[in-house]
Amino acid sequence: MICRHSDQHGGFVDTEQRLEIRTVASDVAQATFADDVRAGLLATPKVLPPKYFYDALGSKLFEAICLLPEYYLTRAERDILERHAGDILDAVGSPVEIVEFGSGSGEKSRLLFNAALARQPELHYLPVDISESALRSSADAMLDEYPTLRITGYASDYDGAIAAMRDRVRTGVRRLALFLGSNIGNLDERAACAFLSGVRATLDHGDALLLGTDLRKDAFVLLDAYDDPLGVTAAFNLNVLGRINRELGGEFDLTYFSHMASWDEADGCVRMHLASLVEQSVDIRTLGIRVAFAEGETIHTEDSRKYDLATVDRLARATGFERSMTWSDVDGRFSSSLLVAAG
DSSP states (O other): OEEEEEEEESOEETTTEEEEEOOOOOHHHHHHHHHHHHHHHHHHSEOOGGGGGSHHHHHHHHHHHHTTTTTTHHHHHHHHHHHHHHHHHHHHHEEEEEESSSOOOOTTTTHHHHHHHTSSSOOEEEEESSHHHHHHHHHHHHHOTTTTTEEEEEEEEEEHHHHHHHHHOOOHHHHHHHOOGGGGGSSSSHHHHHHHHHHTOOOTTEEEEEEEEBBOOOOOHHHHHHHHHTOOOHHHHHHHHHHHHHOBBBOGGGGEEEEEEEEEEETTEEEEEEEESSSSEEGGGGGGGEEOOOTTTTTEEEEOBBBBHHHHHHHHTTTTTEEOOOETTTTEEEEEEEEEOOO
16 A cells, blocks of 8 residues: 655655656636536537546446457557567657556556566656546556556646646656557547647657557447447446536436447547437536436537548648557557657
8 A cells, every 4th residue: 555645736645756646727627527518518419528438437437348349449459569569669769758648547558668667777657647536546556566667647637737747857768658549539630639739749859659549440340349238338428427417416317318329431430429318307406507308319428530540640740740650450450650759
């Protein structure tokens, strides 16, 4: 068990000075959740941002999704990292520190830790996760597993963490940023460019971003991955309504909503919605609003765009990167591209 004390900045440091968790604008983040719920559920059509999936329960549900046979993405990316982690670290150079956006449990990151620690005696890891509880849990496990690992975690959304990292001074170390799991697919092209530009601002010339992208493939394969027969993805999607109930005094009856996944061929995108099964009105007490639903009306909760390498190249060039190398899994379903910060 790791013992912590509060520092003057509101972070927590263990007694061995190996762990610090920085909560970036936590009061603003909570207000943003309330504001986004209000704006999204009163909009036409209704929408909720996918970043709010990942409270403590949502993070655990996503871990379960990653174990499903239909959800190939995690296994495919892990296959790449198992075979090529050393190649990735050699391409970046050492010593290196690793930044991860949307770190979750950090299971795949450990493969890169192993490769880094085979090349240098210690490693600094900077994970970013909107769920502070998930961040603490994974950090504790990692520190137990890796005695020469030091962690500075950011309990924050991406924008807050990027702003905080811009001011970090570092010398004599390369930075490898990770954006795994095809999380870039949750963003439209404008938002993806804004995010990648923000990451680029935290990197020096020659630093790199490892970007995981799910590749275009048969629609039936894609839809099975986002609408599994066990209903784990449905529970993950519905949990955002449960979170509104828990945190904002919502009165959603989850049995009156269903999970929907569809494929948009023209946009190359799997879209997830929650559909109201009946005509109903739902109170959200903290917000002081009542939200009306027609039977069959939906809340748009997530897009998951699928890529080809030409699109990756276009995004890289537009945001100050150059794609130097790309690896794929043995079945060619997923790609990991090393984007180097251009001068």
